[in-house]
Amino acid sequence: xxxxxxxxxxxxxxxxxxxxxxxxxxxxxxxxxxxxxxxxxxxxxxxxxxxxxxxxxxxxxxxxxxxxxxxxxxxxxxxxxxxxxxxxxxxxxxxxxxxxxxxxxxxxxxxxxxxxxxxxxxxxxxxxxxxxxxxxxxxxxxxxxxxxxxxxxxxxxxxxxxxxxxxxxxxxxxxxxxxxxxxxxxxxxxxxxxxxxxxxxxxxxxxxxxxxxxxxxxxxxxxxxxxxxxxxxxxxxxxxxxxxxxxxxxxxxxxxxxxxxxxxxxxxxxxxxxxxxxxxxxxxxxxxxxxxxxxxxxxxxxxxxxxxxxxxxxxxxxxxxxxxxxxxxxxxxxxxxxxxxxxxxxxxxxxxxxxxxxxxxxx
Numbered sequence: 001x002x003x004x005x006x007x008x009x010x011x012x013x014x015x016x017x018x019x020x021x022x023x024x025x026x027x028x029x030x031x032x033x034x035x036x037x038x039x040x041x042x043x044x045x046x047x048x049x050x051x052x053x054x055x056x057x058x059x060x061x062x063x064x065x066x067x068x069x070x071x072x073x074x075x076x077x078x079x080x081x082x083x084x085x086x087x088x089x090x091x092x093x094x095x096x097x098x099x100x101x102x103x104x105x106x107x108x109x110x111x112x113x114x115x116x117x118x119x120x121x122x123x124x125x126x127x128x129x130x131x132x133x134x135x136x137x138x139x140x141x142x143x144x145x146x147x148x149x150x151x152x153x154x155x156x157x158x159x160x161x162x163x164x165x166x167x168x169x170x171x172x173x174x175x176x177x178x179x180x181x182x183x184x185x186x187x188x189x190x191x192x193x194x195x196x197x198x199x200x201x202x203x204x205x206x207x208x209x210x211x212x213x214x215x216x217x218x219x220x221x222x223x224x225x226x227x228x229x230x231x232x233x234x235x236x237x238x239x240x241x242x243x244x245x246x247x248x249x250x251x252x253x254x255x256x257x258x259x260x261x262x263x264x265x266x267x268x269x270x271x272x273x274x275x276x277x278x279x280x281x282x283x284x285x286x287x288x289x290x291x292x293x294x295x296x297x298x299x300x301x302x303x304x305x306x307x308x309x310x311x312x313x314x315x316x317x318x319x320x321x322x323x324x325x326x327x328x329x330x331x332x333x334x335x336x337x338x339x340x341x342x343x344x345x346x347x348x349x350x351x352x353x354x355x356x357x358x359x360x361x362x363x
Contacts, residue, residue, distance in 0.1 A: 090223055145179055237259055269335075
Protein backbone atom coordinates (compact mmCIF):
# COMPACT_ATOMS: atom_id res chain seq x y z
CA UNK A 1 0.00 0.00 0.00
CA UNK A 2 1.29 3.46 -0.90
CA UNK A 3 2.46 5.74 1.88
CA UNK A 4 0.03 8.66 2.06
CA UNK A 5 1.62 10.42 5.03
CA UNK A 6 2.87 13.29 2.85
CA UNK A 7 -0.30 13.74 0.81
CA UNK A 8 -1.81 17.20 1.19
CA UNK A 9 -5.41 16.02 0.82
CA UNK A 10 -6.68 12.47 0.81
CA UNK A 11 -9.88 11.59 -1.08
CA UNK A 12 -12.90 11.05 1.15
CA UNK A 13 -12.86 7.26 0.78
CA UNK A 14 -9.34 7.12 2.23
CA UNK A 15 -9.76 9.83 4.86
CA UNK A 16 -12.92 8.18 6.20
CA UNK A 17 -12.05 4.61 5.22
CA UNK A 18 -12.70 3.15 8.69
CA UNK A 19 -16.19 4.59 8.78
CA UNK A 20 -16.99 3.22 5.32
CA UNK A 21 -15.65 -0.22 6.26
CA UNK A 22 -17.72 -0.25 9.46
CA UNK A 23 -20.89 0.63 7.56
CA UNK A 24 -20.25 -2.02 4.90
CA UNK A 25 -19.53 -4.74 7.48
CA UNK A 26 -22.69 -3.88 9.44
CA UNK A 27 -24.93 -3.75 6.39
CA UNK A 28 -28.37 -5.38 6.75
CA UNK A 29 -30.35 -3.63 4.03
CA UNK A 30 -30.57 -4.24 0.30
CA UNK A 31 -27.63 -2.85 -1.67
CA UNK A 32 -28.41 -1.45 -5.17
CA UNK A 33 -26.42 -2.73 -8.15
CA UNK A 34 -22.96 -1.20 -8.28
CA UNK A 35 -23.15 0.24 -4.75
CA UNK A 36 -20.95 -0.61 -1.76
CA UNK A 37 -23.70 -0.06 0.80
CA UNK A 38 -27.43 0.55 1.06
CA UNK A 39 -29.05 3.99 0.73
CA UNK A 40 -29.76 3.91 4.49
CA UNK A 41 -26.06 3.41 5.25
CA UNK A 42 -25.08 6.16 2.82
CA UNK A 43 -27.41 8.49 4.73
CA UNK A 44 -25.75 7.51 8.02
CA UNK A 45 -22.32 8.15 6.49
CA UNK A 46 -23.37 11.63 5.31
CA UNK A 47 -25.39 12.78 8.33
CA UNK A 48 -23.60 10.89 11.12
CA UNK A 49 -24.37 8.15 13.62
CA UNK A 50 -22.77 5.13 15.26
CA UNK A 51 -22.18 1.63 13.83
CA UNK A 52 -20.51 -1.28 15.65
CA UNK A 53 -18.93 1.10 18.14
CA UNK A 54 -17.52 3.32 15.38
CA UNK A 55 -18.57 6.96 15.44
CA UNK A 56 -19.68 8.13 12.00
CA UNK A 57 -18.92 11.83 11.80
CA UNK A 58 -21.50 14.01 10.02
CA UNK A 59 -20.16 15.16 6.64
CA UNK A 60 -23.08 17.47 5.85
CA UNK A 61 -24.83 19.54 8.49
CA UNK A 62 -28.12 20.77 7.13
CA UNK A 63 -31.49 19.60 5.88
CA UNK A 64 -31.51 15.79 6.16
CA UNK A 65 -34.39 15.52 3.71
CA UNK A 66 -32.28 17.05 0.94
CA UNK A 67 -29.65 14.35 1.49
CA UNK A 68 -32.34 11.65 1.34
CA UNK A 69 -33.61 13.06 -1.97
CA UNK A 70 -30.06 13.16 -3.36
CA UNK A 71 -29.38 9.54 -2.40
CA UNK A 72 -32.70 8.28 -3.75
CA UNK A 73 -32.05 10.10 -7.04
CA UNK A 74 -28.82 8.14 -7.48
CA UNK A 75 -30.72 4.87 -6.95
CA UNK A 76 -32.64 5.66 -10.14
CA UNK A 77 -31.21 6.29 -13.60
CA UNK A 78 -31.43 10.08 -13.30
CA UNK A 79 -28.40 12.29 -12.80
CA UNK A 80 -28.16 14.65 -9.82
CA UNK A 81 -27.50 18.39 -9.99
CA UNK A 82 -26.58 20.25 -6.79
CA UNK A 83 -27.09 24.01 -7.05
CA UNK A 84 -26.28 26.62 -4.45
CA UNK A 85 -24.37 29.71 -3.47
CA UNK A 86 -20.60 29.44 -3.07
CA UNK A 87 -19.66 27.59 0.10
CA UNK A 88 -22.88 25.60 0.51
CA UNK A 89 -20.96 22.29 0.44
CA UNK A 90 -21.98 21.22 -3.08
CA UNK A 91 -18.60 19.72 -3.96
CA UNK A 92 -18.15 18.37 -0.44
CA UNK A 93 -21.49 16.55 -0.58
CA UNK A 94 -20.90 15.20 -4.10
CA UNK A 95 -17.48 13.86 -3.08
CA UNK A 96 -18.84 12.06 -0.03
CA UNK A 97 -21.82 10.65 -1.90
CA UNK A 98 -19.47 9.14 -4.50
CA UNK A 99 -17.10 7.85 -1.80
CA UNK A 100 -19.87 6.10 0.13
CA UNK A 101 -21.75 4.71 -2.85
CA UNK A 102 -18.91 3.17 -4.82
CA UNK A 103 -15.71 3.86 -2.92
CA UNK A 104 -14.17 6.19 -5.52
CA UNK A 105 -14.70 9.95 -5.51
CA UNK A 106 -11.74 10.73 -7.78
CA UNK A 107 -13.47 10.42 -11.16
CA UNK A 108 -14.02 14.13 -11.76
CA UNK A 109 -14.55 16.44 -14.73
CA UNK A 110 -13.71 20.01 -13.71
CA UNK A 111 -15.85 22.48 -15.58
CA UNK A 112 -13.99 25.54 -16.86
CA UNK A 113 -14.06 27.80 -19.90
CA UNK A 114 -11.42 25.48 -21.36
CA UNK A 115 -13.34 22.21 -20.87
CA UNK A 116 -13.96 20.50 -24.22
CA UNK A 117 -16.20 17.68 -25.38
CA UNK A 118 -13.15 15.37 -25.23
CA UNK A 119 -13.07 15.80 -21.46
CA UNK A 120 -16.60 14.39 -21.33
CA UNK A 121 -16.39 11.65 -23.95
CA UNK A 122 -12.92 10.46 -24.96
CA UNK A 123 -9.73 11.55 -26.70
CA UNK A 124 -6.80 9.79 -28.34
CA UNK A 125 -3.16 9.01 -27.71
CA UNK A 126 -2.09 10.71 -30.90
CA UNK A 127 1.30 8.99 -31.12
CA UNK A 128 -0.43 5.59 -31.11
CA UNK A 129 -3.19 6.88 -33.36
CA UNK A 130 -0.71 8.02 -36.02
CA UNK A 131 1.36 4.86 -35.73
CA UNK A 132 -1.39 2.23 -35.78
CA UNK A 133 -4.67 3.98 -36.47
CA UNK A 134 -7.73 3.96 -34.18
CA UNK A 135 -7.69 1.21 -31.57
CA UNK A 136 -8.88 0.58 -28.02
CA UNK A 137 -5.26 0.95 -26.88
CA UNK A 138 -5.07 4.43 -28.40
CA UNK A 139 -8.38 5.49 -26.83
CA UNK A 140 -8.01 7.81 -23.83
CA UNK A 141 -11.11 7.40 -21.71
CA UNK A 142 -12.70 10.32 -19.90
CA UNK A 143 -13.83 9.92 -16.27
CA UNK A 144 -17.39 9.71 -17.63
CA UNK A 145 -16.53 6.80 -19.93
CA UNK A 146 -14.57 5.02 -17.18
CA UNK A 147 -17.52 5.22 -14.80
CA UNK A 148 -19.92 4.04 -17.49
CA UNK A 149 -17.78 0.93 -18.01
CA UNK A 150 -17.34 0.27 -14.29
CA UNK A 151 -20.80 1.24 -13.07
CA UNK A 152 -19.44 4.07 -10.97
CA UNK A 153 -20.35 7.67 -10.14
CA UNK A 154 -18.64 10.50 -11.98
CA UNK A 155 -18.59 14.02 -10.59
CA UNK A 156 -18.92 17.07 -12.86
CA UNK A 157 -17.83 20.17 -10.95
CA UNK A 158 -19.04 23.66 -11.92
CA UNK A 159 -20.93 22.49 -15.00
CA UNK A 160 -22.18 26.00 -15.76
CA UNK A 161 -18.60 27.16 -16.32
CA UNK A 162 -18.49 25.07 -19.52
CA UNK A 163 -19.64 26.32 -22.90
CA UNK A 164 -23.22 25.34 -23.74
CA UNK A 165 -22.20 23.09 -26.63
CA UNK A 166 -19.85 21.20 -24.28
CA UNK A 167 -22.60 20.79 -21.67
CA UNK A 168 -24.93 19.41 -24.33
CA UNK A 169 -22.52 16.54 -25.01
CA UNK A 170 -24.04 15.06 -21.85
CA UNK A 171 -27.58 14.95 -23.23
CA UNK A 172 -27.17 11.78 -25.27
CA UNK A 173 -25.03 10.15 -22.58
CA UNK A 174 -27.65 10.75 -19.87
CA UNK A 175 -30.52 9.77 -22.19
CA UNK A 176 -29.11 6.75 -23.98
CA UNK A 177 -26.66 5.66 -21.27
CA UNK A 178 -24.01 4.88 -23.88
CA UNK A 179 -21.15 6.57 -25.72
CA UNK A 180 -20.61 6.06 -29.43
CA UNK A 181 -17.04 5.72 -30.73
CA UNK A 182 -17.55 5.94 -34.52
CA UNK A 183 -13.83 5.62 -35.27
CA UNK A 184 -13.96 2.08 -33.86
CA UNK A 185 -17.53 1.29 -34.85
CA UNK A 186 -18.39 0.83 -31.17
CA UNK A 187 -21.09 1.84 -28.77
CA UNK A 188 -20.03 1.51 -25.14
CA UNK A 189 -23.05 1.03 -22.81
CA UNK A 190 -23.22 2.08 -19.17
CA UNK A 191 -23.09 -0.65 -16.55
CA UNK A 192 -25.74 -0.61 -13.81
CA UNK A 193 -24.66 1.68 -11.01
CA UNK A 194 -23.46 4.43 -13.34
CA UNK A 195 -24.63 7.91 -12.46
CA UNK A 196 -23.45 11.50 -12.58
CA UNK A 197 -23.40 14.19 -9.90
CA UNK A 198 -22.98 17.74 -11.19
CA UNK A 199 -22.61 20.97 -9.25
CA UNK A 200 -23.44 24.51 -10.32
CA UNK A 201 -22.84 27.83 -8.64
CA UNK A 202 -25.70 30.33 -8.44
CA UNK A 203 -23.12 33.10 -8.92
CA UNK A 204 -22.52 31.68 -12.42
CA UNK A 205 -26.11 32.03 -13.62
CA UNK A 206 -26.06 33.70 -17.00
CA UNK A 207 -22.48 32.65 -17.74
CA UNK A 208 -23.39 29.47 -19.63
CA UNK A 209 -27.00 28.64 -18.86
CA UNK A 210 -27.90 24.98 -19.13
CA UNK A 211 -30.35 24.13 -21.88
CA UNK A 212 -33.84 22.97 -20.97
CA UNK A 213 -33.07 19.63 -22.61
CA UNK A 214 -30.08 19.06 -20.35
CA UNK A 215 -31.88 20.23 -17.20
CA UNK A 216 -34.59 17.63 -17.83
CA UNK A 217 -31.97 14.89 -17.48
CA UNK A 218 -31.20 15.97 -13.92
CA UNK A 219 -32.97 15.89 -10.61
CA UNK A 220 -32.10 19.34 -9.25
CA UNK A 221 -31.52 20.02 -5.55
CA UNK A 222 -30.84 23.52 -4.27
CA UNK A 223 -28.52 23.54 -1.24
CA UNK A 224 -29.28 26.51 0.99
CA UNK A 225 -26.88 28.55 3.05
CA UNK A 226 -27.03 27.59 6.76
CA UNK A 227 -30.41 28.71 8.03
CA UNK A 228 -29.29 29.97 11.44
CA UNK A 229 -26.10 31.19 12.99
CA UNK A 230 -25.75 28.25 15.39
CA UNK A 231 -25.72 25.76 12.51
CA UNK A 232 -23.15 27.80 10.61
CA UNK A 233 -20.93 28.08 13.69
CA UNK A 234 -21.11 24.30 14.14
CA UNK A 235 -20.14 23.72 10.49
CA UNK A 236 -17.24 26.16 10.70
CA UNK A 237 -15.90 24.71 13.94
CA UNK A 238 -16.05 21.16 12.63
CA UNK A 239 -14.35 21.89 9.32
CA UNK A 240 -11.65 24.09 10.89
CA UNK A 241 -10.84 21.29 13.33
CA UNK A 242 -10.55 18.78 10.45
CA UNK A 243 -8.41 21.15 8.39
CA UNK A 244 -6.11 21.87 11.31
CA UNK A 245 -5.56 18.16 11.86
CA UNK A 246 -5.01 17.45 8.17
CA UNK A 247 -2.59 20.36 7.69
CA UNK A 248 -0.94 19.77 11.08
CA UNK A 249 -1.32 23.41 12.06
CA UNK A 250 0.63 23.92 15.27
CA UNK A 251 -1.85 26.29 16.86
CA UNK A 252 -4.78 26.13 19.25
CA UNK A 253 -8.20 25.85 17.67
CA UNK A 254 -10.04 29.18 17.54
CA UNK A 255 -12.01 30.04 20.65
CA UNK A 256 -15.80 29.87 20.50
CA UNK A 257 -16.17 33.64 20.58
CA UNK A 258 -13.69 34.02 17.68
CA UNK A 259 -15.69 31.63 15.52
CA UNK A 260 -18.94 33.36 16.49
CA UNK A 261 -17.54 36.80 15.63
CA UNK A 262 -16.27 35.71 12.20
CA UNK A 263 -19.55 33.96 11.35
CA UNK A 264 -21.56 36.97 12.56
CA UNK A 265 -19.56 39.34 10.33
CA UNK A 266 -19.88 37.04 7.33
CA UNK A 267 -23.65 36.58 7.76
CA UNK A 268 -24.24 40.32 8.11
CA UNK A 269 -22.13 41.25 5.09
CA UNK A 270 -23.71 38.46 3.07
CA UNK A 271 -27.31 39.38 3.93
CA UNK A 272 -26.92 43.17 3.92
CA UNK A 273 -28.41 43.47 7.43
CA UNK A 274 -27.17 43.20 10.99
CA UNK A 275 -28.40 40.10 12.82
CA UNK A 276 -30.94 42.11 14.78
CA UNK A 277 -32.25 43.64 11.51
CA UNK A 278 -31.86 47.12 12.97
CA UNK A 279 -29.33 48.37 10.43
CA UNK A 280 -28.62 47.79 6.77
CA UNK A 281 -25.02 47.22 5.67
CA UNK A 282 -23.43 47.21 2.25
CA UNK A 283 -22.26 43.89 0.85
CA UNK A 284 -18.77 43.54 -0.64
CA UNK A 285 -18.09 42.17 -4.11
CA UNK A 286 -16.51 38.98 -2.75
CA UNK A 287 -18.26 35.80 -1.66
CA UNK A 288 -18.87 35.84 2.09
CA UNK A 289 -19.54 32.10 2.23
CA UNK A 290 -19.21 29.52 4.97
CA UNK A 291 -16.26 28.04 3.07
CA UNK A 292 -14.51 31.44 3.14
CA UNK A 293 -15.05 31.68 6.90
CA UNK A 294 -13.47 28.24 7.34
CA UNK A 295 -10.50 29.26 5.20
CA UNK A 296 -10.11 32.52 7.14
CA UNK A 297 -9.91 30.76 10.51
CA UNK A 298 -7.48 28.13 9.18
CA UNK A 299 -5.26 30.92 7.86
CA UNK A 300 -5.50 32.70 11.21
CA UNK A 301 -4.27 29.50 12.89
CA UNK A 302 -1.34 29.38 10.48
CA UNK A 303 -0.50 33.00 11.31
CA UNK A 304 -0.69 32.32 15.04
CA UNK A 305 1.49 29.23 14.74
CA UNK A 306 4.12 30.80 12.49
CA UNK A 307 4.37 34.33 13.84
CA UNK A 308 2.70 34.23 17.25
CA UNK A 309 2.43 32.11 20.37
CA UNK A 310 0.02 29.59 18.84
CA UNK A 311 -3.17 31.28 20.02
CA UNK A 312 -5.31 33.26 17.57
CA UNK A 313 -5.38 36.98 18.36
CA UNK A 314 -7.64 39.76 17.16
CA UNK A 315 -4.80 40.87 14.87
CA UNK A 316 -4.78 37.44 13.21
CA UNK A 317 -8.55 37.55 12.67
CA UNK A 318 -8.39 41.13 11.37
CA UNK A 319 -5.75 40.18 8.80
CA UNK A 320 -7.94 37.34 7.57
CA UNK A 321 -11.05 39.52 7.46
CA UNK A 322 -9.24 42.21 5.50
CA UNK A 323 -8.22 39.68 2.86
CA UNK A 324 -11.65 37.98 2.74
CA UNK A 325 -13.70 41.18 2.46
CA UNK A 326 -11.50 43.49 0.40
CA UNK A 327 -11.32 41.81 -3.00
CA UNK A 328 -11.87 45.01 -4.97
CA UNK A 329 -9.53 47.61 -3.47
CA UNK A 330 -11.57 50.58 -4.63
CA UNK A 331 -15.09 49.46 -3.69
CA UNK A 332 -14.66 46.90 -0.93
CA UNK A 333 -12.28 48.96 1.17
CA UNK A 334 -14.99 51.60 1.62
CA UNK A 335 -17.64 48.97 2.33
CA UNK A 336 -15.45 47.34 4.96
CA UNK A 337 -14.52 50.66 6.58
CA UNK A 338 -18.18 51.64 6.79
CA UNK A 339 -19.01 48.30 8.45
CA UNK A 340 -16.14 48.69 10.91
CA UNK A 341 -17.18 52.22 11.90
CA UNK A 342 -20.95 51.75 11.90
CA UNK A 343 -21.30 48.22 13.24
CA UNK A 344 -18.17 46.84 14.92
CA UNK A 345 -17.43 50.09 16.77
CA UNK A 346 -20.83 49.96 18.52
CA UNK A 347 -20.64 46.36 19.65
CA UNK A 348 -19.23 46.83 23.12
CA UNK A 349 -16.13 45.84 25.06
CA UNK A 350 -15.93 42.21 23.87
CA UNK A 351 -15.56 43.42 20.27
CA UNK A 352 -13.15 46.30 21.06
CA UNK A 353 -9.88 44.47 20.29
CA UNK A 354 -11.18 43.17 16.97
CA UNK A 355 -12.53 46.61 16.05
CA UNK A 356 -9.17 48.26 16.76
CA UNK A 357 -7.25 45.62 14.81
CA UNK A 358 -9.57 45.89 11.80
CA UNK A 359 -9.56 49.68 11.88
CA UNK A 360 -5.75 49.73 11.99
CA UNK A 361 -5.44 47.51 8.91
CA UNK A 362 -8.11 49.23 6.82
CA UNK A 363 -6.53 52.68 6.59
